[in-house]
Amino acid sequence: MTDLLASYGLPLLALVTFAASLALPIPAFLALLSAGALVASGHLAPIPAFCAAFLGAALGDQCGYHFGHHIAPALHRAMTRHPHTGRLLARAERLLSDHGGLGVFLSRWLLAPLGPYINLLSGTAKLSWFRFTLWAMTGKALWIGLYCGLGYGFAQSLPRVATVARQTSTALLFLALIALAALLLHRQQSKRRR
Template sequence: MTDALFGLVADYGVWILAASCYLSCLLIPIPSSLLMLAGGAFVASGDLDGGTALAGAWLGAVLGDQTGFAFGRRFGPYLERFARRRPSRQRLYTQATDTLRKKGEIGVFFSTWLFAPLGPWVNMVAGATGLTWMRFALWDAAGEAIWVCGYIALGYSFAGQLTLVSDLASSISGFLVAALIAAAFGWALLKALNHKRAPNKSLDHGPH
């Protein structure tokens, strides 16, 4: 399979990266992560420009998420009905709804890379539940940057062992390497938000 993916990237370059990332964000089963690994390997060999590959994959992913958000905003009343047709869809829909209810836009951020299989559903539910577009767009763009940079960087770093890396990446849910890269950032972000809420809570429980 790796050889076939290499062939696609060799023939179409950044266009196949952008298209695969776009479609994978719309519940279409395309191995975009493996294509990005191949793209990173081509960057390492000098056959593909690194900045172009990153920008193309990131733009495709963001546009795919924006399309999902717009779909949820337009067809929100039918989304739950669509999810109920299959138990797997219903489970992801429920998880996406819970994620947004508990975490809000931060849930959008983590769904793009740490819980990638949940991402397309989070996008649609975000649109359906009325999350503001600006908040969605900012957190989504940041999360997709981690997802894209993680995969392409891994393909670049392990270009000579891409078969092994692609097998590992395809066997796990989400992307653990990208999770490790961004774990410190995510932890610091959550800590900062909790610290920001703390003064407000102390005011609420002050003397009466």
Template sequence: MTQSLGDSLLALLPDYGAPFLAAITLLSCLALPVPSSLVMMAAGGFAAAGDLSYTAVISAALLGAVAGDQLGFWLGRSGSDILKRMENRGGKQAHALARASHLTRQRGGVAVFLTRWLLSPLGPYVNFAAGAARMGWRGFSAASVAGESVWVVLYIGIGAGATQQLETLWPLISDASGILVTLAVAGLLALRLRHLLHAHKMEKGG
């Protein structure tokens, strides 16, 4: 199901462009199950092929991610029952929220920064936890923007590089698994992107 969703979102990207990418990154920062990193890498591939603008996709992805962080932070601070519902539901969400709360109390802004890109599965839950813990808004925002900038540039850059130079880039990505395990999908993404780009160009030509 996840793969099918990813394929559907990738197919929509060249037609809806930057606004669509902004919506995807925003939703991902609210703990909704959308493959935002995959879509960002795809956006980098389309930018490398000239179908999308680098400036547009980077700006849109960053704007959406920061807006999502802010929304999650204020939901946590507002006393919304979203946290209680997650805790009561149990399972993966409750576990992730507990880890995020602990990390936020221990590391503060550093936790916010690292969970934008290095520990990204915890990112949305850190947003909620930071708001609930009454972390200072300025500190949260600074760490959010810095971390999301790393995430956006990294994944869009990987998508662009994988599309242009797969044979050169893939061995380097494989050796970097200690930095980001999720980079292992870049090789498969590049192959899928080449097929998608070809199909898109055939449509435009037709």
């Protein structure tokens, strides 16, 4: 990835972060680590590199949100035809409306693989555009800063850092999914007891 970024520069960095925000299987974290290493070596300037990565990621987030927002009426009609799924959809919309900002923020950097799906769900659940954008941009800035900073600080051992970052991200995603499953199971058991 470092060689590609050295050759194609900032447009490639923006394209990679844009594509990753749309759930395309492109390792954006490797591009950010590589960008940080290229900044450390003087091949890229720090502010333009950050801006290119941020612009691509922000545009991808907005596309996902607006796609979810515009398909929401058709999806809502299809899901509410069944009483059970209609209740689940209403509950998900309430949850995202009440606590959605934190979920959007965490899905930008801590649970980054969930980000593209949170974008879509945020639009579908009609989370306010301003609230979505504020939390998404804050989280994306942190994500880009963390990975570029790691690439900058550990430019000499980039392959090792990339492996650790990938493993940590995967582990955090699995922990979040386990916690979510445990929470849902707990709620289901609490309802049965009532």
